[in-house]
Amino acid sequence: MANKLTPREKDYSKWYNEIVVQADLAENSVVRGCMIIKPYGYAIWEKMQTELDKMFKATGHENAYFPLFVPKSLFEAEEKNAEGFAKECAVVTHYRLKNDKDQPGKLKVDPNAKLEEELVVRPTSEAVIWNTYKSWIQSYRDLPILINQWANVVRWEMRTRLFLRTAEFLWQEGHTAHATKKEAIEETKLMNQVYADFLENFMAIPVIQGTKTASERFAGAEETYCIEALMQDGKALQAGTSHFLGQNFAKAFDVKFASESGNLEHVWATSWGVSTRLIGALIMTHSDDIGLVLPPNLAPYQVVIVPIYKGDEQQKQIAQVAEKIKALLEEKNIRVKFDNRDKFKPGFKFNEYELKGVPLRIAIGPNDLKKGSVEIARRDTLSKIVITQEEVVSHIDFNLKEMQQSLFDKAKSFREQKITVVDNFVDFRKVLDDKGGFISAHWDGTELTEQAIKKETKATIRCIPLDNIEESGKCVYSGKDSNRRVLFAKAY
């Protein structure tokens, strides 16, 4: 605890890994690529879940649960989707272990318990869900179906990083079915908007909404909407996606409905998801060289009270004041921890809570007892102020709101100055290397150019922003005609 972090300037990637582990958010497990989400990290995920779940329900969605396993024959039904995920599938082939006669006390896979058909551990659930919708949908009366699932999924990634890319991760996946194309597209956009609102208002992370190019789309989608955020090191992070799946899955699984006019038609589909990856985005947007910085909305505790005392009697007196303040704050639904542990010194505790990103810290010492004061420190600005005990509730209440807004504003202004308009490939390379961030440039619309740029610079088209203005220009790479700019960046 409280080792100094590697500064971001020195090694951003190392800083990230250290903060995840030292702030007690997560750690690598003995299972390759799978992480353990520790209680403090999981508490942040729970806050996200609660808020997102409320937003999903407010937009008419219900939760359900579908199987972890997808039989191989179902998995391969939608070919593009299958192709997209085939290379990273964990596959269950047997259903029993037995004693290994050659090694007493050890087990081995029982060759007699081979499955007739292999089961894929879901990398995403379109296949198993659309196979189910087939029996749920007969007529337009059964539509729309608006279902979300909170679940674990597995994608056998070769290079993993805590939260950002793990073999198993937690997520939610929405899967909706509609009678018309128009309605499905509206749903796709709506959920992308829900994600944007959640990131901006709740996580204090500004995002750009856009659509993906064909080559960056979800496998099996007709159109992928996304929200893109910018990390402090100038790399972009795809924070959520919402897919218009057209009739691809309905056709693959033969899901038709009788329309009001009596025709049999294929159903229109969407799917959308965000995952524990958001915790990575959270860390890389707001934190500093001292540790995590949490937006008040997401902080497991928003305020920590640390007593500074000598001896039992003083501890007791300060505890009385602290407990009173805690009760007053909790009346306002503010989450407070009073850390009265005797085995750790105040300095140690200060470090711990700075590392863990607790938004506000109240310190109460012997002088404060005499004067009726407390010292308040704010995590993002590292500012300190001494106020009277009577002012505590209103001061905290105000500063939590102020800090939430301030983190967003700071991140947004950082992002704004990291969007660079570029009109030739020399500048493109230079900006990418020196400044990073998003590059707004013309693109000729071909996959060939997209791939060439990626190969030469590692930058990809993050999105075609929804609020783009039509504008004639020449492709930054090929010089061919283009009618709108797109956003390039290196990305996580």
Add this chain to the structure above:
Amino acid sequence: MANKLTPREKDYSKWYNEIVVQADLAENSVVRGCMIIKPYGYAIWEKMQTELDKMFKATGHENAYFPLFVPKSLFEAEEKNAEGFAKECAVVTHYRLKNDKDQPGKLKVDPNAKLEEELVVRPTSEAVIWNTYKSWIQSYRDLPILINQWANVVRWEMRTRLFLRTAEFLWQEGHTAHATKKEAIEETKLMNQVYADFLENFMAIPVIQGTKTASERFAGAEETYCIEALMQDGKALQAGTSHFLGQNFAKAFDVKFASESGNLEHVWATSWGVSTRLIGALIMTHSDDIGLVLPPNLAPYQVVIVPIYKGDEQQKQIAQVAEKIKALLEEKNIRVKFDNRDKFKPGFKFNEYELKGVPLRIAIGPNDLKKGSVEIARRDTLSKIVITQEEVVSHIDFNLKEMQQSLFDKAKSFREQKITVVDNFVDFRKVLDDKGGFISAHWDGTELTEQAIKKETKATIRCIPLDNIEESGKCVYSGKDSNRRVLFAKAY
């Protein structure tokens, strides 16, 4: 929808399966033994989760998340536990699919992507968690660890039934680590008590708390506490278990701590869990031949309002009254659905909500408009009453509480008259065949007798009740001395 259910008297098992499907709770999936939990069933599970989670946190526990997969070498470390689960493990052996050259468009397991070590899909998480605790625990200062996990687990059951026994199920598993045996045993008992309180106060299901015999214990436990409930067909159902694991896992994974006096000692462990099986218990405790009966605490909506009208004008007038009532009830935090769908007749809706077990139904027709009245029907008693619109809120509020209590009382009185004290094996058989329920009988304490009784009658020892009185007697089977009665029953 609204097909008549098979009566319980005729075929209890069929009745159960029909109610699960027709009340839209769950259905079998294409994956053998895995179920799909539909939105209405999942909403009940969410209510359970919310309440249990609150109770866990109130007793000092935090949530975390550990990997889905357990490497085989970890899995086999605690031998008894491994032996107990080896026969029902789904095993991941490969991490990639590839195109099948012989069958265009099809995929097959890539033989080059065989894992060096097989991964077991967790049937329970002791192994992976205790392997982690090893690095979390050095000194007594790190103890206790009080962690819970909400997760899916897989046990390859050969005979499955929706909710009661499925290959994949959802559950919570608590895993705690303690410095002393005494503290671990207290934790084990506390969590069993939490489960008992939850079932009795929230699910309206009376339970008997007890300990399991050695042969019925969790594999790897020193003592298993349990709560046992009685279903309407006279069979018992184990609704939750809490295990004192002694130092077995600490020894298997070499987890030691420096005590206050500086000695290195093995850590003491507990684990405890309840699962979606509880939904099966819920159904089989309260429901009737018409459909589900939900205790108000668990009902996704506690009140449904059904309008009875002819023509648009009347529908509009009734909707005004309904919306007003709905708003007043929601102010009291009562969950209300107003079903104003025009495409279904009132009779159809009545059937649907009776099948789905909605506690209270408000019907509003043209006569009610004139008289300022409504009709209220209660699901458990099927009673109807006409009251004034002014009385609605207080009437509903009272009846929801009354129904919650009444369901518990009814189930408890049913269970009480199904506990039969028996002193010889002829009566034992007779009671088991004719009356069912729990049999309170003396047992000589040997596994031999326990197994013989099981073989001859299919009855098992459900538990040794915690509130048992010491009493000298003779074993109902062997005639040998016994000092306390135990509870036998056939069980799910």
